Amino acid sequence: MSLKRSFARVTGDAAPRLKTSAMIASIAGDDQKTQAAPFGHALVELAKTRADIVGLTADLAKYTDLHIFAEAYPDRFYQMGMAEQLLMAASAGMAREGFTPFATTYAVFASRRAYDFICMAIAEENLPVKIVCALPGLTTGYGPSHQATDDLSIFRAMPNLTVIDPCDALDIEQAVPAIAAHPGPVYMRLLRGKVPLVLDEYDYRFELGKAALLRDGRDVLFISSGLMTMRVLEASKVLSKDSIDCAVLHVPTIKPLDTAAIIREASKPGRLVVVAENHSIIGGLGEAVAGVLMRAGVHPAFRQIALPDQFLDAGALPTLHDRYGISTGAICGQIKGWL
Amino acid sequence: MHAPIGHNSQLRLKAYQIRRTALKMGQVQGQGYIAQALDVADILAVAYFHAMTFRAGEPDWEGRDRFYLSIGHYAIALYAALIEAGIVPREELETYGGDDSCLPMSGMATYTPGMEITGGSLGQGLPIAIGACLALKRKRSSSFIYNLLSDGELGEGSTWEAAMSAAHWKLDNLIAIVDVNDQQADGPSSSVLSAEPLHEKWRAFGWFTQRVDGNDIDALVTAFDAARAHAAPQPRVIICDTLMGKGVPFLEAREKNHFIRVDDGEWDKAIDMLDAEFAR
Ligand SMILES: Cc1ncc(C[n+]2csc(CCOP(=O)(O)OP(=O)(O)O)c2C)c(N)n1
Numbered sequence: 033m034s035l036k037r038s039f040a041r042v043t044g045d046a047a048p049r050l051k052t053s054a055m056i057a058s059i060a061g062d063d064q065k066t067q068a069a070p071f072g073h074a075l076v077e078l079a080k081t082r083a084d085i086v087g088l089t090a091d092l093a094k095y096t097d098l099h100i101f102a103e104a105y106p107d108r109f110y111q112m113g114m115a116e117q118l119l120m121a122a123s124a125g126m127a128r129e130g131f132t133p134f135a136t137t138y139a140v141f142a143s144r145r146a147y148d149f150i151c152m153a154i155a156e157e158n159l160p161v162k163i164v165c166a167l168p169g170l171t172t173g174y175g176p177s178h179q180a181t182d183d184l185s186i187f188r189a190m191p192n193l194t195v196i197d198p199c200d201a202l203d204i205e206q207a208v209p210a211i212a213a214h215p216g217p218v219y220m221r222l223l224r225g226k227v228p229l230v231l232d233e234y235d236y237r238f239e240l241g242k243a244a245l246l247r248d249g250r251d252v253l254f255i256s257s258g259l260m261t262m263r264v265l266e267a268s269k270v271l272s273k274d275s276i277d278c279a280v281l282h283v284p285t286i287k288p289l290d291t292a293a294i295i296r297e298a299s300k301p302g303r304l305v306v307v308a309e310n311h312s313i314i315g316g317l318g319e320a321v322a323g324v325l326m327r328a329g330v331h332p333a334f335r336q337i338a339l340p341d342q343f344l345d346a347g348a349l350p351t352l353h354d355r356y357g358i359s360t361g362a363i364c365g366q367i368k369g370w371l
Numbered sequence: 372m373h374a375p376i377g378h379n380s381q382l383r384l385k386a387y388q389i390r391r392t393a394l395k396m397g398q399v400q401g402q403g404y405i406a407q408a409l410d411v412a413d414i415l416a417v418a419y420f421h422a423m424t425f426r427a428g429e430p431d432w433e434g435r436d437r438f439y440l441s442i443g444h445y446a447i448a449l450y451a452a453l454i455e456a457g458i459v460p461r462e463e464l465e466t467y468g469g470d471d472s473c474l475p476m477s478g479m480a481t482y483t484p485g486m487e488i489t490g491g492s493l494g495q496g497l498p499i500a501i502g503a504c505l506a507l508k509r510k511r512s513s514s515f516i517y518n519l520l521s522d523g524e525l526g527e528g529s530t531w532e533a534a535m536s537a538a539h540w541k542l543d544n545l546i547a548i549v550d551v552n553d554q555q556a557d558g559p560s561s562s563v564l565s566a567e568p569l570h571e572k573w574r575a576f577g578w579f580t581q582r583v584d585g586n587d588i589d590a591l592v593t594a595f596d597a598a599r600a601h602a603a604p605q606p607r608v609i610i611c612d613t614l615m616g617k618g619v620p621f622l623e624a625r626e627k628n629h630f631i632r633v634d635d636g637e638w639d640k641a642i643d644m645l646d647a648e649f650a651r
Pocket residue numbers: 090091092114116141145404407442444491492493494521522523524552554555556628629630
């Protein structure tokens with residue numbers, strides 16, 4: 033029991049405190065364009081033409097933007113209480129009877145608590161349940177109970193399951209109809225609340241199973257998903273001032289991977305390949321890409337920007353993103369160190 | 372500030388101090404689950420200053436009663452109690468929720484002396500308590516395990532697996548306390564998932580069951596005493612109906628919410644009102 037941390041020494045002139053260690057911390061920068069609740073609004077839009085769509089949650093409608101759907105379609109919304117195993121099994125039951133359930137909770141509770149229920153009740157029968165989860169990776173400073181640093185690893189190993197890690201509001205908005213149209217089960221990571229909008233500045237559309245080259249460059253190839261795509265796009269702009277020319281391949285579908293695009297881009301000579309993900313260094317996009325390249329006999333210089341194999345600290349989110357190397361500044365520092 | 376009149380008046384003073392310390396911590400971060408802290412302060416006062424055996428300077432003392440907080444988000448309340456109990460130094464409250472503080476927003480065993488388990492992933496406290504109670508019995512210990520759980524946690528299947536197990540193993544060293552504040556993340560617990568009738572449910576699961584006003588110190592003292600003294604070999608539960616924001620009238624009146632916003636200027640006002648209420 034000597035594991036306890038020592039008391040912090042309280043000094044008189046402590047630095048101003050960052051007030052973002054709460055459960056819900058926005059990942060949007062102060063000057064970033066945002067869009068409110070893109071998932072909730074996209075689901076409402078889709079439900080207009082698809083009567084089979086229902087929404088279920090485990091006491092987290094407000095925190096997954098599903099409340100927007102619940103307000104628009106109260107009779108198609110099911111509040112299951114704080115019971116994630118029930119949420120998943122009941123969604124399976126809905127799906128068996130012909131409905132397309134969107135089930136929401138936090139990523140930790142779907143991937144950890146409800147795993148067996150998703151695996152056997154949903155995935156094994158290939159039922160069209162769409163599991164949409166907030167707080168993916170390190171998007172809260174609340175500590176390991178809410179930091180889903182292992183969700184991609186956990187869900188990648190589940191047969192039949194499609195795994196999506198969208199970057200921004202545009203990605204989420206376009207992914208919703210796409211995952212609904214897909215016949216099988218899907219796990220989608222969710223950014224909720226005021227969600228940054230960045231991909232509107234690129235010639236981009238979300239396509240299930242497809243990676244997209246957002247920018248080309250000679251020195252570094254970033255392969256990234258989720259909010260890390262946003263970060264590596266920013267880092268690319270910063271690094272260009274130091275004449276470091278970066279390409280960005282955005283991979284919103286983690287499974288099945290767009291192996292053709294990954295092999296094509298990683299085969300171009302002379303570039304450092306850097307996989308950047310908001311996830312543990314174990315079992316996420318980085319190792320998935322490494323496996324693809326090894327099997328294809330493509331061997332570029334390869335690095336990973338990912339969270340360490342640790343239970344992460346609690347604290348303010350910007351502090352933690354710097355500490356664990358996934359802030360824009362930390363990305364630039366790592367790239368310069370490697371080149 | 373008040374001349375000690377009797378034991379229960381002392382406990383009322385402790386409850387007031389816990390509320391005040393929790394408000395001070397909330398003020399440090401400008402946020403926190405303060406409405407819950409205020410609703411549960413009376414329970415914590417009776418647990419720590421009436422029922423439980425512990426040594427302030429030796430939080431891991433083998434002979435202590437253990438307090439398991441499964442609801443990690445209630446940490447602000449338990450920190451206040453631990454400060455009042457002398458287990459956590461008072462200066463630490465200045466660091467609440469900050470980077471590298473030993474008082475993180477969500478309670479974790481690895482961060483804080485006196486915090487027995489890592490909560491936050493709700494529905495784990497009671498199952499952990501089952502194993503700990505079995506272990507205490509193996510060790511022939513006379514310590515109790517107290518588990519504070521919330522009405523939201525009654526939605527988790529694991530809670531009821533544990534409830535059934537506790538009776539099966541005749542865990543008379545287990546005292547569960549359920550904070551029924553009729554609130555969880557998406558709204559009133561009664562509308563999110565109907566769990567009533569709670570008394571009948573726990574009794575049917577084999578527990579010695581009491582239901583009290585969780586903001587009434589006298590009733591809590593009687594219930595804790597009865598729970599400890601109960602002779603039959605069965606686990607004990609005290610279902611506590613509480614009022615969010617208790618002790619600060621404008622927070623009691625605020626629209627009920629899992630996370631109650633308190634604006635910057637309101638913290639001082641809340642502390643003033645708490646002081647005024649207590650002085651009455
Ligand atoms: C297993 C699990 N599921 C979901 C959550 C997210 N969550 C945090 S608090 C909360 C509400 C729980 O109810 P309760 O403790 O009664 O809430 P309060 O009285 O504090 O409003 C939820 C759903 C969680 N922490 N753990």
